[in-house]
Amino acid sequence: MAVPQSVSAVFSAYASFATTMMLIRSLTNELLPAKFISLLSSIYVYFFGSLSSQTKFVIDESSGLSPNEVFQAADIYLRTIISPSTDILKVHKTARQQNITLSIYKDQEITDYFQNIRLQWKLVCSADSHDKKEKRHFELLFPKKFKDRVVDFYLPYVLRKAKEIKGENKTVRICSQDISGGDEESPFAWWGSVNLDHPSTFDTLAMDPELKQWIIDDLDRFVRRRDFYRKVGKAWKRGYLLYGPPGTGKSSLIAAMANYLKFDIYDLDLSSIDSNRDLMRNLLPTKNRSILVIEDIDCSVQIQNREIDRGYGRPNGKFTLSGMLNFIDGLWSSVGDERIIIFTTNHKEKLDPALLRAGRMDVHIHMSYCSPKGLKVLASKYLGEEATEHGVYGEIEELIGADMEVSPSEIAEELMKGEQLEAVLGGLLNFLKRKREEKMKEKKREGDGKIEEVVKEEELKEGESVN
Numbered sequence: 001m002a003v004p005q006s007v008s009a010v011f012s013a014y015a016s017f018a019t020t021m022m023l024i025r026s027l028t029n030e031l032l033p034a035k036f037i038s039l040l041s042s043i044y045v046y047f048f049g050s051l052s053s054q055t056k057f058v059i060d061e062s063s064g065l066s067p068n069e070v071f072q073a074a075d076i077y078l079r080t081i082i083s084p085s086t087d088i089l090k091v092h093k094t095a096r097q098q099n100i101t102l103s104i105y106k107d108q109e110i111t112d113y114f115q116n117i118r119l120q121w122k123l124v125c126s127a128d129s130h131d132k133k134e135k136r137h138f139e140l141l142f143p144k145k146f147k148d149r150v151v152d153f154y155l156p157y158v159l160r161k162a163k164e165i166k167g168e169n170k171t172v173r174i175c176s177q178d179i180s181g182g183d184e185e186s187p188f189a190w191w192g193s194v195n196l197d198h199p200s201t202f203d204t205l206a207m208d209p210e211l212k213q214w215i216i217d218d219l220d221r222f223v224r225r226r227d228f229y230r231k232v233g234k235a236w237k238r239g240y241l242l243y244g245p246p247g248t249g250k251s252s253l254i255a256a257m258a259n260y261l262k263f264d265i266y267d268l269d270l271s272s273i274d275s276n277r278d279l280m281r282n283l284l285p286t287k288n289r290s291i292l293v294i295e296d297i298d299c300s301v302q303i304q305n306r307e308i309d310r311g312y313g314r315p316n317g318k319f320t321l322s323g324m325l326n327f328i329d330g331l332w333s334s335v336g337d338e339r340i341i342i343f344t345t346n347h348k349e350k351l352d353p354a355l356l357r358a359g360r361m362d363v364h365i366h367m368s369y370c371s372p373k374g375l376k377v378l379a380s381k382y383l384g385e386e387a388t389e390h391g392v393y394g395e396i397e398e399l400i401g402a403d404m405e406v407s408p409s410e411i412a413e414e415l416m417k418g419e420q421l422e423a424v425l426g427g428l429l430n431f432l433k434r435k436r437e438e439k440m441k442e443k444k445r446e447g448d449g450k451i452e453e454v455v456k457e458e459e460l461k462e463g464e465s466v467n
């Protein structure tokens with residue numbers, strides 16, 4: 001039952017009064033009428049509960065294989081309400097963190113107040129006799145009659161607060177099966193993680209500005225649409241296929257997306273996955289608000305189309321990419337929220353058509369060779385705005401505009417070769433000219449080859465007709 005704040009404040013005063021009166025009563029023996037005392041005590045019990053009417057919630061660190069988000073949120077939230085009276089605190093800071101963090105230590109209690117409800121948190125640790133790993137859970141103690149309010153309002157508030165705090169301090173992490181796990185950030189052995197130190201942001205990405213803006217808007221829309229996905233009964237996920245030649249920024253775009261959304265990246269190596277069960281074991285511990293990345297998908301196709309007869313997976317069944325996607329869809333519909341999946345490939349034409357079918361991947365993004373607009377971003381980022389006003393720049397721009405197939409990564413490499421504007425731009429111009437010459441020679445060779453083939457074919461035909 002909801003209690004208006006002002007009313008409850010009045011009764012709060014009454015309650016302290018009642019407690020005091022009861023104390024006086026026990027000391028002075030029947031100084032106040034018994035009926036009055038009993039009335040005051042029942043008011044106290046109604047609004048504030050008594051020790052015997054307390055409820056305890058137990059919040060385990062994980063539920064099955066998945067981390068328990070309420071535990072994680074409580075861990076973060078409680079750091080912000082530690083009171084000066086707490087006796088023991090845990091102090092930590094990794095090399096990359098800017099500030100020292102204080103957090104609750106085992107068996108320590110922290111008191112919180114929410115809508116006049118007194119809530120007592122305690123971190124309890126116990127050694128698991130099974131795998132000798134320490135098991136942790138929080139206990140949350142509060143008056144029984146507020147159970148609904150705690151579930152409906154307080155815990156969502158803790159989740160929300162933790163999300164805000166995480167957003168402010170979040171360092172984006174990249175998780176991979178190749179990094180050994182089991183640390184505090186990734187307690188499940190098969191996903192180790194390190195901070196993503198990729199400096200790529202949408203600001204530094206050289207690509208068509210309209211396409212860039214479209215992607216940013218698409219991401220914004222995606223994170224805003226929780227209710228929409230719920231309403232239409234779809235898993236809250238979005239799939240992107242990034243395709244294009246090497247060095248055009250596919251991996252950089254993924255890093256920019258992660259840095260923009262502050263989502264962790266899970267880098268999934270399909271060659272290490274044998275079956276749906278194996279895939280499930282890897283995907284279940286991944287967190288919400290994350291990006292699952294599968295790079296060079298065209299190379300994985302062969303691996304994944306192989307027969308499976310290792311005893312797990314379907315014996316002699318096929319584990320295909322599109323089957324895998326169906327599986328991920330199903331899994332995420334039931335346990336995942338706010339997930340992004342990104343495939344990259346250098347050869348879109350080699351992909352399984354089932355994967356390209358409409359609706360499979362929501363968005364296909366072509367990362368192409370550098371355009372004059374892309375050049376501008378790169379030159380001003382690497383050399384400063386003045387580079388684009390330099391005389392040589394116009395020549396470079398012209399070459400790039402004339403259908404040159406040069407990747408942003410090749411240009412970036414040239415731009416890093418020195419600090420002297422003139423020398424660097426001159427170097428880039430020479431590089432482009434050399435590249436253009438090579439290409440012309442190659443075309444000529446191809447042309448000559450074709451002429452030779454035609455001549456040979458005609459000679460053959462003549463020979464046949466003579467015979």
Ligand SMILES: Nc1ncnc2c1ncn2[C@@H]1O[C@H](COP(=O)(O)OP(=O)(O)OP(=O)(O)O)[C@@H](O)[C@H]1O
Nearest residue numbers: 204205206245246247248249250251252408409412
């Ligand atoms: N569009 C771009 N904008 C800015 N820098 C870029 C861009 N593309 C490439 N680079 C630079 O080149 C490097 C390599 O690019 P990246 O790894 O993103 O390419 P890729 O498309 O993933 O290549 P691959 O197909 O070989 O995986 C990046 O670290 C970055 O410095």
Ligand SMILES: [Mg+2]
Nearest residue numbers: 250251252344
């Ligand atoms: Mg890449």
